[in-house]
Amino acid sequence: MDFSALSPVALIVSLMVAATPILLAAIGELVVEKSGVLNLGVEGMMIIGAICGFIVAVETGSPWLGFLAAMAGGAAISFIFAILTQYMLTNQVATGLALTLFGLGFAALLGHSYAGIKPPKFGKLDIPFISDIPVIGELVFSHDYMIYISLAIIAGVWYFLTRTRGGLVLRAAGENHDAAHALGYKVIRIRIMAILFGGAMAGLGGAYLSLVRVPQWTEGMTAGAGWIALALVVFASWKPWRIILGAYLFGGITVLQLNLQAAGANIPVAYLSMTPYLVTIIVLVIMSADKKRASLNAPACLGRIFHASN
Amino acid sequence: MKLFKTLLAGAAIAVGLTGAASAGEKLKVGFIYVGPTGDFGWSYEHDQGRLAIEAALGDKVETTYVESVPESADSERVMTQMALSGTDLIFATSFNYMDHVLNVAKKFPNVKFEHATGFKRADNVSTYSARFYEGRTVIGHIAGNMTETNTIGYIASYPIPEVIRGINSAYIAAKKVNPDVKMKIVWVFSWFDPGKEADAATALISQGADIIMQHTDSPAAMTIAEEKGIYAFGQASDMAQFGPNARLSAIIDNWGPYYVARAQAAIDGTWTSTDTWDGIKPGMVGIGAFSDKIPADVQASATAIKDALSAGTMHSFTGPLNKQDGSVWLKDGETADDGTLAGMNFYVEGIDGEVPQ
16 A cells, blocks of 8 residues: 555645535525425536536636536526516426436537537636745635635525525525515515526536536536435535535545555445445434424425415 | 326336337347446446447347446346336346346346346346457557566556456566566546546556556546556556657457347347357457557567467467466466366466455
8 A cells, every 4th residue: 555645735736626626516406495495406507507508618718607608508598487486386396307317418418519529628727936836826826716616605695595685585585485485575485586596606616617626518517426416405504604624525435435445455445435425314314304404404495385375 | 105106107108118019020139337428448448339239230130238337236226127118138248247137037038138348147137248358468568668666557547357367467577577677556436436446557667667557447547547647557548648759559459240149139039148258369469550669670570479469379378377476377388267267366477466365
């Protein structure tokens, strides 16, 4: 075994890259669930974002426009979900699953002629001298821009949900939609906006996959990342900062086990790959065992259809 | 409940009718793939084989396929559905469909099944595979010559005999030309997960690998190799478009001729359960064009190896070879028999690490 080849700095940098797609998708889904909607279509929205971002980045040569297009694409497909569940009152679980299936198929159709193309390179932070400082420079000052943006989004969502009036209203809709409605808040409108935000974030996460992490377009390339993002929201018990912890843990375990294998460590890979899911199940068990805590965290109206009767 | 039963009976009759109607006319051929047909790797090449059937047999056949079928009980449902809707010949194109194929085959004795890379057969189940390890010998030879860090990175999928055979074959060939060569192996436990495959390539490169081989289905590793300025080999497909500078050569699966022959046999009524394992010679395993990054002398020696494998004058596993624990596997000049190869579950001497259980 050769541990000298394992560089902790390189490990951390690559775990951040591996974690960013699920981090973005999860923070979007967190806002959606906080408003009382369960959208299981994260995987579908991610892959739509991945292909929309890829197409626009390739056609315009600008990854930034690609990321914007990915947000628009993700939001557009989530709008279908919003119309179906909020106006037509369809079952959210079934609609979300349908959204995933539709997204995977539609993305394959859109991306048919884009396989094997190289996307334009996305820039990295490079501050003269500071980015060259050993260890610190590499750890803090020389990631690609989207990593900083993803962390800023987490901070922004935390601030919005806990420190602003808008966040309070959104949470009210998720906790008790009848009460929020009685107070005169437009529950449906709030939820649609949350769903659109969730779609945009999932799209952004998908585009990070196709423009930075892999970077290429292949059908079905999200390969289950959307489901991990869904598990992450539960893991984080609907708290924004814990999304970072969860995402870096998920990403970290993936990257660490691959690196340990490359270093020749004899580790039980299958067990290590299972751990994040096991932890999620344990979190779920703890939450449901303790009713008081569960009621503090999970939005009370999660997944329930709201229909104004008067 | 009663309504449900009526509906079910109605559906069964409808299925029966379509089955009878199509029986006399066209041969219906169904395919199930483990990944998307657009993976530009494994499933893509099987789909090329399906298209070859259509091109060769025209209106005598009708083909269908289902992609991204998990290697679980889901595959049983898909195959049952195919059999119920009158499919005559079903190709199941991934190793772990094996037991599911046999289960479905038992229920539909009149439907013919072809299972790729498996080893369990029945009267209506054939198996077929390609001797990919012959291709690994050629690219292992190139890798052994080209590596400057003496470290080859290998992205492996599942610890099944086919994958272990590939690792051994590549290592033996690389070691022959470069006694110092080391092979770093990473198991990703997936056939198709571009994100994870890319992470695995990054991990291997950061630990000194300057040539990447893979036994997974997507071109993600090729893309990373291109980005980091190192070398890689196309897997299952040529993959040249993903790594114009990185790609040295490729192992290309060519299923078309076999698929056409089997469909023709089913039409003629001469189809029987067989076990096919073809290599470079019949063209089931193709070697992609050599990159001009490979020095001329290495190109020549690699071509010589390819020709010798094709002519049968050389075998990828020729003694003296020891197993990893140092015990003798093959004596000088002895070659491995197909039975041992088909069930290979050990590394040869010199490879570090253990086969995951």
